[in-house]
Amino acid sequence: MVTVEFPDGTVRQSEKNRIKDILRDIGQNEHAVLVVIDGCLVTPDVCVKNGTEIKLISVVSGG
């Protein structure tokens, strides 16, 4: 299980392991977010271990 923290602080879990699949699993477009693990940016092809916590940064600005 991987824990995903959204930009607004809400948290979700995913059973997938590859970032690309995790994003799809939680309904996030990979062009609309950046993914951070331990303070580093990671690319969508990266696979993570069970228990990893990932953070999303929203990149879409409005107005």
Add this chain to the structure above:
Amino acid sequence: MKCIKCEENAVISLSRHNAGFCKEHFTEYFHRQVEAAIKEYAMLKTSDRIMVCVSGGKDSLVLWHILNLMGYKTAGMYVSLGIGEYSLKSKAKVVAFAEKHGLEAIIIDLDEEGCPIPLLAARTRRNACSVCGQVKRHYFNKVALDGGFTVAATGHNLDDEAARLFGNVLRWDTKHLAKMSPVLPEEGETIKRKVKPLIRLPEREVAAYAFLNGIDYIPDECPKSRGASSLKYKEVLNELEASSPGTKHFFYGEFFRAAADKFPYVTNEEDKDNLKKCIKCGAESYLDVCSFCRLTEKLNG
């Protein structure tokens, strides 16, 4: 994924190029894109004094950062809109950025000027964003003129401009299609040349650049932007981008090659002789009192 230049672990992937970059090579790529846009559209000269219109968000601070690194003479221009917490936080980001880099920030505070956006919108019963646009335009022009700036630069990125183009096409808004160019010429003495040096870069890459280079910006959006149609257009374009990488670049770039000449830019230059100075604030106007002063008069009425 590895960096295509040095085999380090990539920190970002660009699906339209089918390539990844490490921090160093991504930063190099990013700077090259900005340089290429400036050159392609002849946006800036080294002699220019540039007013960078900043909001405290990622795009405008990244733009200011890069123009400064490139050696241009810049000052940041920020209008604090009087929209509660959002305005306080964004102003603090602008001030901190200017201090950290030893740059000049010109700050106009609408609370101090007596015309915060929520009050103006309520008194005029107009939409906050349309009042906001008009007020910001007034101060941008005023500061540019008073400060001796030759050009105004904004942080609009590829997604902003592709979404705007998309909206204008859906409405066949020919008036605004004529103003899509990332360089708009100066008009009269008040309106300076306007440039958008980030137009080659999707906002995901702008956010990555800010993250990797320690640029501290306000991630929250102006609360009045909730439900804006531009956000819907961005979402649709990102859906298309996910299934066909490169869609946004193609849509925006091809407009200038294939269609922009059908919507020629019309200046008010012929009408120049009718321009006078507003009797209240001195701004150029076709009427005795300019539209900004007519707007703020409603606060006293």
